[in-house]
Amino acid sequence: MLIAGFPAGAWGTNCYLVAPAAGEECVIIDPGHQAVQGVEETLKKHRLKPVAVVLTHGHIDHVASVVPVCGAHDVPAWIHPEDRYMMSDPEKALGRSIGMPLMGELTVGEPDDVRELTDGAALKLAGMDFSVAHAPGHTKGSVTFRMPEAPDIPSVFFSGDLLFAGSIGRTDLPGGSHAEMLESLGRVCLPLDDSTVVLSGHGPQTTIGRERAANPYLREVAAGLAADPTAAPRRGM
Numbered sequence: 001m002l003i004a005g006f007p008a009g010a011w012g013t014n015c016y017l018v019a020p021a022a023g024e025e026c027v028i029i030d031p032g033h034q035a036v037q038g039v040e041e042t043l044k045k046h047r048l049k050p051v052a053v054v055l056t057h058g059h060i061d062h063v064a065s066v067v068p069v070c071g072a073h074d075v076p077a078w079i080h081p082e083d084r085y086m087m088s089d090p091e092k093a094l095g096r097s098i099g100m101p102l103m104g105e106l107t108v109g110e111p112d113d114v115r116e117l118t119d120g121a122a123l124k125l126a127g128m129d130f131s132v133a134h135a136p137g138h139t140k141g142s143v144t145f146r147m148p149e150a151p152d153i154p155s156v157f158f159s160g161d162l163l164f165a166g167s168i169g170r171t172d173l174p175g176g177s178h179a180e181m182l183e184s185l186g187r188v189c190l191p192l193d194d195s196t197v198v199l200s201g202h203g204p205q206t207t208i209g210r211e212r213a214a215n216p217y218l219r220e221v222a223a224g225l226a227a228d229p230t231a232a233p234r235r236g237m
Contacts, residue, residue: 008034030056090108129147
């Protein structure tokens, strides 16, 4: 399996391109702010053909390049229905203006083909399996994508802004909920094997085992305690 990722734009949002191997079809995850050039360079480098864009949630730092990427390659975008409005109205999703100079660089709106994700959905894209889990907390429509383990390859978990190395996503923006975040961590993350590789929306990769042992939020959820919202700095839009 080939996973090529890069941090994009002003918020350093991780965009991932996933394929069975170089020279094959691929899926693009979270093409955010100023991600177009990185996407095109990665496609060319690995000789990849996109078949879909999938989105962990609707914040502008994760979806800003969806329209140009989908348009250039005539592919659909998948998003949870509760976050779909954010593609057309990113400032409403943040509860504040993100700044006119920055807005001037964005193509706000939906691509021609938008498809909606549901909890428990099994997507078969580019010959690969992605299981979808609805994981509200950061936003109402946040989701994660998990790829099953294969011989000599651990399971891979695209956590969006649910779980980071050492932290979790912020919950103070419209649609955010600390209580829902804790519930999602317990329901979605804790059952995963320790060997599961976590590729998050911001920051370095980690594993479920490492986060189970050291992440203060996941530890407190595992212990059945009310996790302290100030236990560690949080990332995301």
